Amino acid sequence: MPAKEELLVEAYESFVEIDEKKVFNVIEKWIDSGYEIKDLLEKFAEALTEIGRRFEEKEYFLAQLVNSTLIFDKAYKLIAENMAEKAIEMKGKGTIVMATVRNDTHDLGKNIAASMLRIAGFNVIDIGKDKAASEIIDAAVDNEADIIAVSSMTSTTMRNLEELIGLLEEKEIRQNIKVIVSGALVTQEYADSIGADACARTATEAVEIAETFVS
Amino acid sequence: MVDIHSYLEKAMQGEKRDEHKHDMEVFRQSQKLATSHGITYDEDEFIPSETEFADSVFEAALDLLLKVGVYCSDTGRVIKLDEDEILSSIKVPKTLEIGRFNEVVSVPNRYTMDSEPPVIIGGPMGGTVSEEYFLEIHLSSAYEPLIQGVYGGAMETMGGNYIQGKSPYGLLATLKEARLERFSTKIASREGLALMGPCTPTSSPSYMLVSSDEMYSRNDPQEVYQLSEIKTDFETFNKSIFHLAHGNKFFSSQSAVLGGNSIGSAEGLAIVDVAETIQSKMITGANFHVSGSVHASTNSSSAKEVIWASNMASIAISRNMQHYTARHYFNRAGCCTDMMFYETAAQAIGDTVSGRDILIGPVGGRGALIDQSSGLESRFMGEIAHMATHLTMEDANAVVSKIYSKYKDRLLDSPKGKPFNECYTLKSEYSMIPNEDYLNLYKKIFSEIEGYC
Numbered sequence: 062m063p064a065k066e067e068l069l070v071e072a073y074e075s076f077v078e079i080d081e082k083k084v085f086n087v088i089e090k091w092i093d094s095g096y097e098i099k100d101l102l103e104k105f106a107e108a109l110t111e112i113g114r115r116f117e118e119k120e121y122f123l124a125q126l127v128n129s130t131l132i133f134d135k136a137y138k139l140i141a142e143n144m145a146e147k148a149i150e151m152k153g154k155g156t157i158v159m160a161t162v163r164n165d166t167h168d169l170g171k172n173i174a175a176s177m178l179r180i181a182g183f184n185v186i187d188i189g190k191d192k193a194a195s196e197i198i199d200a201a202v203d204n205e206a207d208i209i210a211v212s213s214m215t216s217t218t219m220r221n222l223e224e225l226i227g228l229l230e231e232k233e234i235r236q237n238i239k240v241i242v243s244g245a246l247v248t249q250e251y252a253d254s255i256g257a258d259a260c261a262r263t264a265t266e267a268v269e270i271a272e273t274f275v276s
Numbered sequence: 277m278v279d280i281h282s283y284l285e286k287a288m289q290g291e292k293r294d295e296h297k298h299d300m301e302v303f304r305q306s307q308k309l310a311t312s313h314g315i316t317y318d319e320d321e322f323i324p325s326e327t328e329f330a331d332s333v334f335e336a337a338l339d340l341l342l343k344v345g346v347y348c349s350d351t352g353r354v355i356k357l358d359e360d361e362i363l364s365s366i367k368v369p370k371t372l373e374i375g376r377f378n379e380v381v382s383v384p385n386r387y388t389m390d391s392e393p394p395v396i397i398g399g400p401m402g403g404t405v406s407e408e409y410f411l412e413i414h415l416s417s418a419y420e421p422l423i424q425g426v427y428g429g430a431m432e433t434m435g436g437n438y439i440q441g442k443s444p445y446g447l448l449a450t451l452k453e454a455r456l457e458r459f460s461t462k463i464a465s466r467e468g469l470a471l472m473g474p475c476t477p478t479s480s481p482s483y484m485l486v487s488s489d490e491m492y493s494r495n496d497p498q499e500v501y502q503l504s505e506i507k508t509d510f511e512t513f514n515k516s517i518f519h520l521a522h523g524n525k526f527f528s529s530q531s532a533v534l535g536g537n538s539i540g541s542a543e544g545l546a547i548v549d550v551a552e553t554i555q556s557k558m559i560t561g562a563n564f565h566v567s568g569s570v571h572a573s574t575n576s577s578s579a580k581e582v583i584w585a586s587n588m589a590s591i592a593i594s595r596n597m598q599h600y601t602a603r604h605y606f607n608r609a610g611c612c613t614d615m616m617f618y619e620t621a622a623q624a625i626g627d628t629v630s631g632r633d634i635l636i637g638p639v640g641g642r643g644a645l646i647d648q649s650s651g652l653e654s655r656f657m658g659e660i661a662h663m664a665t666h667l668t669m670e671d672a673n674a675v676v677s678k679i680y681s682k683y684k685d686r687l688l689d690s691p692k693g694k695p696f697n698e699c700y701t702l703k704s705e706y707s708m709i710p711n712e713d714y715l716n717l718y719k720k721i722f723s724e725i726e727g728y729c
Binding site: 123189216217 | 295296299300303304440441442503533534535536537538539541544572573
């Protein structure tokens with residue numbers, strides 16, 4: 062049986078290097094060895110934090126960040142299945158539905174924020190770009206989301222942010238869901254004027270705001 | 277037309293794929309191919325001196341296209357390409373003339389260290405332009421003798437109101453854009469000077485509306501912008517079918533983002549840039565391809581990794597493929613700053629030595645700030661390109677390295693510069709000259725770079 066510490070180092074390094082094959086190799090060995098699954102998850106979380114740091118320091122780009130969260134999602138699923146067999150419950154921080162508004166296809170900022178929020182432990186449902194207010198709200202209701210995070214990069218699509226909040230009010234569910242807005246021209250003043258709960262200028266800010274909403 | 281039909285069929289019937297999965301597939305495959313082809317980014321070079329490396333980039337780009345295909349965002353399906361059709365497509369010979377009357381320009385078939393200069397296209401190049409100075413900004417480029425075409429700007433407002441995307445106002449604004457651009461060539465006594473664009477439209481009807489002899493004629497290259505990172509959509513098909521059916525000159529353009537959804541390294545960017553050029557030639561049938569690669573951190577095309585990757589792609593294409601290529605200059609700094617001139621020079625020298633056929637721009641403030649274009653900035657780009665035709669790769673590398681050192685520390689905090697109306701003295705449409713300070717700055721930087729050469 063491989064030594065626990067040795068496996069944890071391997072888990073950390075393979076994850077930080079974003080080597081999918083090695084990550085799953087370690088998971089397999091870990092499960093076979095019968096070590097506490099919580100310790101492996103903690104190591105992966107540590108590795109994800111390092112990846113987030115490298116991204117912030119511009120050592121990694123978005124593609125590496127997204128790839129690492131995809132690997133984490135797959136690893137998490139595999140581990141969760143294993144833990145379910147042992148009747149252990151795993152709990153995330155909260156659910157966030159993310160999208161860019163109708164007619165806006167600029168999704169780079171949203172994708173960065175989605176990855177950073179996943180790294181922070183949120184269950185992120187990213188429904189993509191160019192989404193109607195009703196689609197975003199339906200996804201939030203279906204997934205019992207705590208937060209909706211939406212962005213609009215252009216002046217011509219900014220009014221769709223307002224429409225989203227109006228529709229939440231119309232459906233009488235506004236008080237159940239926090240709304241974070243973002244975009245090149247979106248300011249705190251604008252967010253206040255349309256009744257959003259917060260304006261996030263960066264992915265890091267989005268994580269900080271989301272943390273306060275679920276604490 | 278036959279080819280486009282077959283690609284459309286593939287877009288309708290190909291394998292279903294999630295867009296996110298396509299992005300990741302492009303990233304993973306391009307990283308793997310860079311490793312397996314031995315392609316490595318050299319931090320000490322701006323223009324790859326080992327030209328054989330460029331052949332490896334071309335091979336990797338072919339492999340990438342074969343492995344991932346082209347994603348159609350409207351059908352959520354993948355257009356699979358086979359090797360034979362790619363190889364036969366890239367060998368189809370090219371010839372291209374743009375402009376009309378006395379302004380006809382034959383685009384040269386350039387190669388590395390070519391003594392013939394690239395074609396110089398000025399204008400705001402899709403950057404945001406105010407209604408107030410729309411005519412004057414285009415006119416300032418049309419007045420420049422070195423400039424062989426004008427690439428339009430995106431009109432900020434229509435009648436003082438913001439233009440709602442895909443609304444009928446978009447059609448009216450596009451008409452206004454095209455008429456003013458054509459008018460600028462007439463005022464400058466350069467009837468027939470090639471226009472490139474239009475840039476205000478957000479839907480195909482607007483593009484098609486201005487495609488006529490009075491505005492964008494068959495010899496004015498018309499824009500077919502494609503989604504980046506090896507994707508396409510129905511809008512691309514719509515416009516391409518229209519231009520092919522009417523015999524219009526048109527170009528495809530894409531802006532791959534280093535640090536974006538699918539590109540995580542300079543090597544990956546070079547491979548994707550070449551793959552997109554091949555994709556564009558095959559799927560749109562365009563006369564040439566414009567690359568507008570930028571860096572996610574700065575949103576500019578003047579970052580070192582982007583310059584290296586673009587030069588690598590240009591060498592790879594000029595050595596292995598029959599297709600014209602052009603490049604957008606999205607500068608980080610604004611007009612009337614030393615940094616804007618340095619950014620333009622670093623790119624123009626690299627492109628000229630790397631065999632690029634057409635240079636376009638530059639636009640300042642990454643095109644997001646208003647009125648960041650002027651004829652003087654484009655004149656400078658043309659003059660530097662002409663000067664660079666005398667440089668060897670080695671010399672060009674040394675010169676670009678010196679120029680880059682002048683702005684590399686300012687890429688994240690760049691001078692905003694001045695909008696056009698503060699750079700020029702505008703008395704009438706027949707009398708517009710750069711301000712004295714602006715002219716002096718231009719002369720100073722030009723002399724400095726001349727000294728490096």
